[in-house]
Amino acid sequence: MKIVSTGDPEIWEARSSGHLGLFLFGLPFLLAGLFGLSMPLGLIPVEGDSGPWYFVVPFGSIFTMVGLGLMTGRRGVIIDRRRHRIVTWYGLLVPMKRKECLLDFHDRLTLSREVRKSDKSTRIVYPVRLECNGQNKPVQIEEPQDYHQARATAESLAEFLRLPLVDRSSGKEVVREPDRLNESVRERVRRTGEEIPHADPPPQMRSTLEEESGTLNIHIPQTGLTATHRLQVFFVLVFITVAVLFALPTVGVDARDPMSLVFVGFFGVGFVLVPFVAVLSSVLRQARRRCTAQASRSLLRVAKGRKVTEIFVDELEELTVAETALPAGIAKAPDGRLMIDKNAFRQGSRDGRFVSANPGHMTPAGPVLTFLISTILKAGSGACIMARSDKTTVRFGNGLSREELFYIYAQLKRVVAG
Helix, strand or coil: EEECCCCCCEEEEECCCCCCHHHHHHHHHHHHHHHHHHHHCCCCCCCCCCCHHHHHHHEEEEEEHHHHHHHHEEEEEEEEECCCCEEEEEEEECCCCCEEEECCCEEEECCCCCCEEECCCCCEEEEEEEECCCCCCCEEEECCCHHHHHHHHHHHEEEEHHCEEEEECCCCCCCEEEEHHHHHHHHHHHHHHCCCCCCCEEEEEEEEEEECCEEEEEEECCCCCHHHHHHHHHHHHHHHHHHHHHHHCCCCCCCCHHHHHHHHHHHHHHHHHHHHHHHHHHHHHHCCCCCCEEEECCCCEEECEEEEEEEHHHHEEEEEEECCCCCCCCEEEECCEEEECCCHHHHHHHHHHHHHHHCCCCCCCCCHHHHHHHHHHHCCCCCCCEEEECCCCCEECCCCCHHHHHHHHHHHHHHHHC
């Protein structure tokens, strides 16, 4: 969504501005619908019978409305501090349906990371919501797939409403007050008097740290084959095996039939060779990739292969060791057992959203579910160092032990906060 200047300091407004992908996706629906509606009117000559009008017109109308909705559908949010109202609207280019609710009961902005599932796809979104402690439902502002877009919207609204921003997107809850939304790590350390953590280098360090003229140079070696890489290779081998077993009974190879050889070659290249080579090259490239980081009082620079990310220290707002986050609806008890909120998963299976767990309804996960969750977490990216500004986020150090990550983090924080 795009934040709109209203000219009134008491009104904040944001609205969606359309998307080229949705426009192109909706165009065939609109053309098909208009074609169907034009056939009973004889506007487009059609050979043969076009079908009864009472069948063609309803289907043409449905396709036309779906196409218009995808191409011109808009959504907006208006927050009025003067009237203490939140207005959400929907429409085709202009507002057509409005919904109002009171602003008074909402006491925080939240930014989270959630999974949206459908029959054919899975995507990660970053919802921005106005929430409260009472029974009122949270008001969703937007849920883009780009974290930094969501962060910009959340910070703008938090500053406007003078409410704290609760960011849960990294797996940890980070609360920022409205007057300190752009506070850097260095400014926060100086304001709070926070002590820089001290850590000794672990006995078996894989990375090397060198400091010269106030610049800390960190060299992290190749990660090697991780559980994620092995899982990727396993899945592509399963895909190839299923494809071959499915095709063998239906394909007969006849050396005298050129078309038979062409089909076998096409199948072998498209369903065996290309997927295997693509996954294997990606895995080897990631396993061999080295990472270097340089930190000084003015700049943090991280290079992973050919990709280089730079963050000015004055803009560095978060520096932390990010752990692998448990999925929503799952928590770990003090004794190490995994606890599950079945209501969260039941709701998630209906609407594709796995909501946060309610501690009052947690039950121990069974042995099978515990094994599956543990396997998924081990196959994930694992703990890493995360540095974040309003413009970019970089993660590095995957594959290192937690002791080594904390040691590198302590040295980084000492340099950038100095």
